[in-house]
Amino acid sequence: MSDMxxxxxxxxxxxxxxxxVKNFRVGGMRGGHLVQAVSGVxxxxxxxxxxxxxxxxxxxxxxxxxxxxxxxxxxxGVVRFEGRDLSALSATELLQARRRMQIIxxxxxxxxxxxxxxxxxxxxxxxTHRVCKSKKETxxxxxxxxxxxxxxxxxxxxxxxxxxxxxxQRIGIARAIALNPSLIVCDxxxxxxxxxxxxxxxxxLYDLQREMGLTYLFISHDLSVVRYVSDRVCVxxxxxxxxVGNTEELFANPMxxxxxxxxxxxxxxxxxxxxxKKALLAGEMPSPVNPPDGCRFHTRCxxxxxxxxxxxxxxxxxxxxxxxxxxEG
Amino acid sequence: xxxxxxxxxxxxxxxxxxxATFDDSAATEDDIExxxxxxxxxxxxxxxxxxxxxxxxLLVICFILLAALTVPxxxxxxxxxxxLGERFAPPSKAHWAGCDDLGRDQFVRLIYGAxxxxxxxxLPTTISMVLGAVLGxxxxxxxxxxxxxxxxxxxxxxxxxxxLLAMVVSYTLGGGIMSIFVALSVVSWAGTARVIRSQxxxxxxxxxxxxxxxxxxxxxxxxxxxxLPNCVPNLIVLFTLNIPGAILNESSLxxxxxxxxxxxxxxxxxxxxxxxxxxxxxxxxxxxGLAILVFVLAFNFLGDGVRDALDPYMKD
Amino acid sequence: MGEGxxxxxxxxxxxxxxxxxxxxFTRYGVAPAVDDVTITIPxxxxxxxxxxxxxxxxxxxxxxxxxxxxxxxIVSGKVLLxxxxxxxxxxxxxxxxxxxxxxxxxxxxxxxxxPVYTVGSQVAEAMVIHQGAGKKEARDRTVEMFRSVxxxxxxxxxxxxxxxxxxxxxxxxxxxxxxxxxxxxxIADEPTTALDVTIEAQxxxxxxxxxxxxxxxxMLITHNMGVVAEICDYVYxxxxxxxMEQADIFSLFDHTMHPYTTGLLGSIPRxxxxxxxxxxxxGMVPSLLSLPKGCRFRPRCERAMPECAEHEPELYEAGRGxxxxxxxxRDSGGGETR
Numbered sequence: 008m009s010d011m012x013x014x015x016x017x018x019x020x021x022x023x024x025x026x027x028v029k030n031f032r033v034g035g036m037r038g039g040h041l042v043q044a045v046s047g048v049x050x051x052x053x054x055x056x057x058x059x060x061x062x063x064x065x066x067x068x069x070x071x072x073x074x075x076x077x078x079x080x081x082x083x084g085v086v087r088f089e090g091r092d093l094s095a096l097s098a099t100e101l102l103q104a105r106r107r108m109q110i111i112x113x114x115x116x117x118x119x120x121x122x123x124x125x126x127x128x129x130x131x132x133x134x135t136h137r138v139c140k141s142k143k144e145t146x147x148x149x150x151x152x153x154x155x156x157x158x159x160x161x162x163x164x165x166x167x168x169x170x171x172x173x174x175x176q177r178i179g180i181a182r183a184i185a186l187n188p189s190l191i192v193c194d195x196x197x198x199x200x201x202x203x204x205x206x207x208x209x210x211x212l213y214d215l216q217r218e219m220g221l222t223y224l225f226i227s228h229d230l231s232v233v234r235y236v237s238d239r240v241c242v243x244x245x246x247x248x249x250x251v252g253n254t255e256e257l258f259a260n261p262m263x264x265x266x267x268x269x270x271x272x273x274x275x276x277x278x279x280x281x282x283x284k285k286a287l288l289a290g291e292m293p294s295p296v297n298p299p300d301g302c303r304f305h306t307r308c309x310x311x312x313x314x315x316x317x318x319x320x321x322x323x324x325x326x327x328x329x330x331x332x333x334x335e336g
Numbered sequence: 337x338x339x340x341x342x343x344x345x346x347x348x349x350x351x352x353x354x355x356a357t358f359d360d361s362a363a364t365e366d367d368i369e370x371x372x373x374x375x376x377x378x379x380x381x382x383x384x385x386x387x388x389x390x391x392x393x394l395l396v397i398c399f400i401l402l403a404a405l406t407v408p409x410x411x412x413x414x415x416x417x418x419x420l421g422e423r424f425a426p427p428s429k430a431h432w433a434g435c436d437d438l439g440r441d442q443f444v445r446l447i448y449g450a451x452x453x454x455x456x457x458x459l460p461t462t463i464s465m466v467l468g469a470v471l472g473x474x475x476x477x478x479x480x481x482x483x484x485x486x487x488x489x490x491x492x493x494x495x496x497x498x499x500l501l502a503m504v505v506s507y508t509l510g511g512g513i514m515s516i517f518v519a520l521s522v523v524s525w526a527g528t529a530r531v532i533r534s535q536x537x538x539x540x541x542x543x544x545x546x547x548x549x550x551x552x553x554x555x556x557x558x559x560x561x562x563x564l565p566n567c568v569p570n571l572i573v574l575f576t577l578n579i580p581g582a583i584l585n586e587s588s589l590x591x592x593x594x595x596x597x598x599x600x601x602x603x604x605x606x607x608x609x610x611x612x613x614x615x616x617x618x619x620x621x622x623x624x625g626l627a628i629l630v631f632v633l634a635f636n637f638l639g640d641g642v643r644d645a646l647d648p649y650m651k652d
Numbered sequence: 653m654g655e656g657x658x659x660x661x662x663x664x665x666x667x668x669x670x671x672x673x674x675x676x677f678t679r680y681g682v683a684p685a686v687d688d689v690t691i692t693i694p695x696x697x698x699x700x701x702x703x704x705x706x707x708x709x710x711x712x713x714x715x716x717x718x719x720x721x722x723x724x725x726i727v728s729g730k731v732l733l734x735x736x737x738x739x740x741x742x743x744x745x746x747x748x749x750x751x752x753x754x755x756x757x758x759x760x761x762x763x764x765x766x767p768v769y770t771v772g773s774q775v776a777e778a779m780v781i782h783q784g785a786g787k788k789e790a791r792d793r794t795v796e797m798f799r800s801v802x803x804x805x806x807x808x809x810x811x812x813x814x815x816x817x818x819x820x821x822x823x824x825x826x827x828x829x830x831x832x833x834x835x836x837x838x839i840a841d842e843p844t845t846a847l848d849v850t851i852e853a854q855x856x857x858x859x860x861x862x863x864x865x866x867x868x869x870x871m872l873i874t875h876n877m878g879v880v881a882e883i884c885d886y887v888y889x890x891x892x893x894x895x896m897e898q899a900d901i902f903s904l905f906d907h908t909m910h911p912y913t914t915g916l917l918g919s920i921p922r923x924x925x926x927x928x929x930x931x932x933x934x935g936m937v938p939s940l941l942s943l944p945k946g947c948r949f950r951p952r953c954e955r956a957m958p959e960c961a962e963h964e965p966e967l968y969e970a971g972r973g974x975x976x977x978x979x980x981x982r983d984s985g986g987g988e989t990r
Contacts, residue, residue: 063848064819076550105552118543122565122646131561132551171936182547201704201875206919206932213929228848231878235921235930255924272853274878276920278901281882287857288850292818 020090021190021222022052027074027084029067040296044070046246047084049322054189057216057223059237059254061230061269065295067246068226072192075224076108077101088190106136109183113195115175119167125178126163129153132185148185156181157211173204177211184215192224197232209236230273234258242266245295245303252328262330265304302333310334380645390641393634400631404450413441415448416600424617433623436610442620445601446627452513452602454631456586457579460520465575467521468528469567473559475529476536487533490526498523499588506594516589520582528574532567539563569643576639580632603628666836666869667693667716667754672729674708674715676940683940685711685724687893691871693837698863698870700884700901702877702916706937707890709873713839716871717756718746734836752782755830759842761822765814771822772798772810775829782833797828800865802858820851824858831862838862841873856883877920881905889913892938892948895967899974909976912949947979955980 029045045067052058060068073079075086077093086093088104096104109132112118119128129149132138139145150160156177158170167175176196183191193212197205209232215221227233233240234254241251242263250263261267268288288307293299299306305315314333322331419439427434433442475486493501502519509515539545540563548558587604603624610620674686686708693699701709714720716731718738731738733753741749750756758764766774775797776790785793791810798806801824814822823843830838840859844852860883863870872884880887880901887904889897889912897910908914915933935952938944944951946961953960959979970981 063850073546078546078550102552105550108550110547110550112543112547114543118547120544120562120566122568123561131548131553135551135553135557173936179547182551186551201937202877202916202919203704203933204936206921206930209921210929210932230849231921234924258924268850272850274849274852274856274876274882276877276881276905276917276922278881278905287854292848 019053020051021054021088022050022075022224023085023087023090024051024071024075025049025085025087027071027086028082029070029074029079030082042295043246043298044295045074045081046298048243048246048248050241050248050251052190052222052224054222055216055220056238057225057236059225059227059233059240060243061227061233061240062243063228063269063292065245065292066243067295068243069194071243072110072194072224072226075190076110076192077104078110102136106132106186107188108190108192109186109188110192110194111176111179111183111196114199115172115179116167116199118179119175121167124164124166125149125153125158128167128178129181129185132182136186138186149181152181152185153178155184155215157207171204172200173207176200176204176208180208180211180215184219184221187219188221190222190224192226194226195228196225198227198229205232212236230258230269231276242269245293245298247303248322248329248331249304250328250330250332251322256327262325262328262335263304263332264308264310264334302331380642382645387641387644389637393637393641396630396634397638400450400634401454403447404454407444407447407451411444411447413444415440415445424613424620426617427619434617434619436620437613442623445606446603446623449601449603449606449624450627450631452600453583453586453604453628455513456516456520456602457583457631460517461524461575461578461582463517463521464523464525464578465528465571468525468574469532469564469571471525472529472532473536473563473567476533477540477555477559477563479537483533486529490529493523493526494530496523499585502585502589503592503594506589516586516594519589520585523585524578524581528571528578531570531574535567535570536563539566568646572639572643572646576632576636579635580628583628583632664695665692666695666734667691667871668730668732669712669716670730670732672712672715672731673727674711674720674724675727677723677725678941681941684893684943685940686715688729689890689893689895691888691895693869693871694886695867695869696863697885698859698872698883700872700874700880700887701890702874702880702887703890704875704916704937706892706940708893709890710841712890713756713841713871713873716837716839717750717754718743719750748782751778751830751835752833753835754837754839755833755835756839756841757823757826757830757843759845761819761826761846762814764826765822767814770811770813771817771825772812775825775832778829779832794828794832797832798825801825801828801831801862802854803828818851819847820854823847823851823855827855827858827862831866831868834866835868837869837871839871839873842875843872844879845874845876852879859883877917889916892943893940894948894977895975896949896978897974897976898967899971899976903971903974907971907974909970909974909981910949910978911953911955911980915952915954947977 026047026049027045028047031042031044032039033042048067048071050058060071062068070079074081077086080094088108091104093101093104126146126149129152130145133145133148139148146163150163153160153163158174158177158181167178170178196212197208200208212223213236216223223236225233225236237254239251240254240257242249242265244265250257250261250266257266258270261270272288293303293306299316301317302308302311302315302320305311308315312333318333320331320333322329323335325335417440419435422431422435422439423437425431425435425439431441431443433446436442436445471486471490475483502523505519505522506515509518545558545562548562583604586602587608590602590605590608606624607621610617613620669689669691672686672689673684676683676685689708689712691699691701691712701712703709711720711724715726716738718726718741720726726739729739733749738746738749765771772791772794776794779785779790779793780787795806795810798809803809803821803824809817809821817825843859844855847855856879859870859872862868872879874880884901887899887901888895889910891912897904897913904913905917908917912933915931918931919933921930933952938948938951947953947956947964950956950960957979965977965979965982967975967977968981970976
């Protein structure tokens with residue numbers, strides 16, 4: 008990669024992933040299939056920005072988020088966080104790195120242990136990293152975090168089931184910001200919520216980002232949300248990056264055919280934008296067990312050429328963007 | 337509604353507090369106010385109020401335990417002294433449950449028998465539960481080789497007829513009560529381990545476990561704080577299911593001459609000895625049978641009650 | 653006042669839900685999940701029912717199917733299908749109607765399909781049961797139906813099991829199953845919520861095609877204003893068991909009246925952040941067990957007035973065919989719009 012020399016020296020770089028690969032074996036102890044979840048993804052995240060990763064289910068976006076947090080080990084490739092290769096860290100160093108990166112989940116029901124009180128949930132990171140000296144200090148900090156996330160501090164001894172979905176998501180956010188992290192991976196944080204609550208949570212994330220200088224990796228399938236929250240967008244298809252670019256530019260002028268289809272397909276909240284004939288994507292999503300040769304999108308792409316079936320397009324810089332398509336550049 | 341005062345104390349130094357609002361909780365305050373803030377003991381107290389059957393069961397169990405412990409203080413008859421004139425005496429005012437084939441008072445012997453039966457019912461079951469839970473959690477959480485070897489070992493234990501295995505273990509250890517404890521613990525952990533393993537496997541995929549991992553919580557802590565508490569309902573059910581099994585297994589062992597040695601007795605031993613008289617002197621076998629039934633039922637009801645009380649969802 | 657009129661009475665109507673009340677009798681009290689709801693589904697066009705979770709939209713659909721289970725109960729009101737009151741039917745008669753005259757598709761197709769039978773036989777079965785079709789005929793029409801809902805290789809797919817199909821194909825099978833008896837009404841409850849955007853677009857397109865080509869009315873239940881804007885012709889906005897606003901799709905989006913609808917539309921991120929926070933409705937949906945006095949939206953409403961706390965507004969006709977339950981529009985007689 009051309010910017011190999013840049014990391015380490017570039018203080019703005021928070022995360023740098025290079026040709027990360029992750030395959031999963033499914034079905035049976037022996038044999039079974041190899042699902043290619045993430046196939047050689049390179050991307051970087053700068054401090055203070057929001058990078059959105061969009062794509063349909065099975066494109067590998069959630070796996071990518073977990074690889075960046077090192078909740079999963081990559082099969083190959085390197086993830087650097089704050090300039091250091093995560094897989095080369097010792098156990099104590101990794102524990103220290105964990106303080107600086109956190110995750111918020113999609114499902115506010117599954118992400119909180121039903122048998123722990125709000126206090127226990129939010130205090131867990133504080134206790135694990137021995138941040139507070141006394142129980143009293145811990146409790147004060149937990150209450151402060153609850154206030155920051157918009158949950159009433161007097162509900163500290165309640166259990167998750169006593170809260171609504173939106174409030175639970177706030178508890179998850181309070182837990183994520185407890186250690187003053189620099190990176191938060193938001194894995195579909197609002198897709199399980201009602202629209203009005205979704206707006207509240209997006210605003211909360213926005214406020215926290217400004218106050219705490221947070222960097223977000225925002226994983227979502229909802230393009231309108233992505234357009235609103237992100238500075239840059241990375242579009243993924245079947246374990247590969249199709250296109251990376253500044254949000255406004257990418258939305259205004261998608262270069263990769265798949266990006267264009269995604270934008271076209273999303274239902275728009277305006278009946279005047281209805282189209283009699285939408286350009287619909289033909290066929291079904293190819294299987295990640297057996298992805299097509301060449302460009303992984305070519306079986307559905309209306310512009311596919313001969314070369315697309317044979318040679319896999321590299322992610323190439325085009326103007327201010329990176330696009331993996333033979334038609335471009 | 338005035339949230340400001342509530343916010344002030346905690347939020348003075350909070351960078352984000354200035355415009356964090358409690359919007360989300362405003363409208364359903366009434367809805368949520370129903371639930372009191374609560375601790376484990378508060379929930380157990382709640383159970384006491386709500387679940388009369390569980391409370392009654394607890395009382396029955398306590399009563400049986402107390403009676404068994406203090407029986408030498410009040411028993412009007414020696415449990416082991418034969419009185420040939422009263423052989424097979426039917427139940428009467430003097431002998432509430434009649435007399436056995438040697439003329440010993442059946443009721444007194446029943447209470448003495450409770451000592452061994454309850455001990456056998458509780459102790460090995462507890463030991464096997466702990467063993468099974470620890471091995472099951474370890475296998476389920478770590479997976480891979482650890483899982484493979486623990487579960488193959490469990491398969492071997494499960495493949496043997498449990499009574500045979502218990503006999504072998506118990507013979508090897510030379511018989512007596514202690515050997516029965518060990519024997520019964522050894523035969524019943526595997527089932528528990530299997531159930532807990534599969535639950536641990538599904539729980540470890542839950543996002544709250546992933547959240548704990550992302551924080552850097554150590555595996556041991558994750559197992560005990562996140563996974564084990566969510567297995568508790570199953571453990572309680574398994575516990576109440578295993579107790580009658582242990583009591584009956586003990587009786588089989590006693591019958592084979594490995595368990596309680598005459599003249600001391602246990603409920604299981606009594607059933608086995610007197611089942612030959614079932615047609616002619618039915619009370620001899622029915623009385624210990626009833627005792628086991630009452631004890632096991634009481635444990636089941638109590639177990640259900642405790643499980644519900646510990647379940648955070650139950651009150652909705 | 654009269655009940656809400658629909659856009660095009662000249663088409664006639666398939667279904668009229670009239671003053672329906674479905675309440676849930678819980679331990680903590682009575683929850684009016686559907687409270688005096690009147691909805692008309694015309695012969696042609698797709699009617700959308702939108703709202704957040706807990707607003708009563710799904711319970712309305714289940715009430716039409718008479719599938720509300722205890723402790724829920726239809727307390728009063730009528731459900732008229734082609735003039736026949738479904739609330740007066742016996743359970744046996746209802747079984748004949750369900751899947752035959754009215755069919756329903758759900759959010760998660762996997763749970764509605766039996767994993768041990770082929771999808772083809774499951775669809776064909778509906779026809780055998782309801783219309784006494786022969787095996788051969790049922791099979792042929794199923795394959796034909798598969799084709800018309802856009803299932804590729806329909807012949808081959810007849811013998812597939814549910815787990816062999818993708819989410820999008822499964823939902824198509826569900827639609828085929830719903831349409832195979834040529835029902836008078838199809839109720840789609842969040843049919844695309846579990847699907848990816850590109851598949852969602854295909855399914856919505858398919859539903860529009862069906863509406864155009866077959867004699868079936870469609871009632872679409874969703875929380876997604878984008879989906880509504882995409883295919884609905886007439887929309888009912890529900891909140892806490894009540895219809896808050898009902899209007900022609902263009903009228904609703906162009907002349908949004910109710911503060912709740914305004915809030916819902918405003919909460920949707922439409923463009924880049926541009927430095928601003930997103931508009932959001934404060935608070936959350938009230939518990940049905942402790943509804944606020946007066947207007948049910950009042951505690952969250954930015955334009956609430958003193959009288960909103962005193963009595964609940966009725967549905968006022970504030971534009972042609974545009975009804976709104978808000979005191980702000982009480983005096984707006986006739987056809988004027990904002």
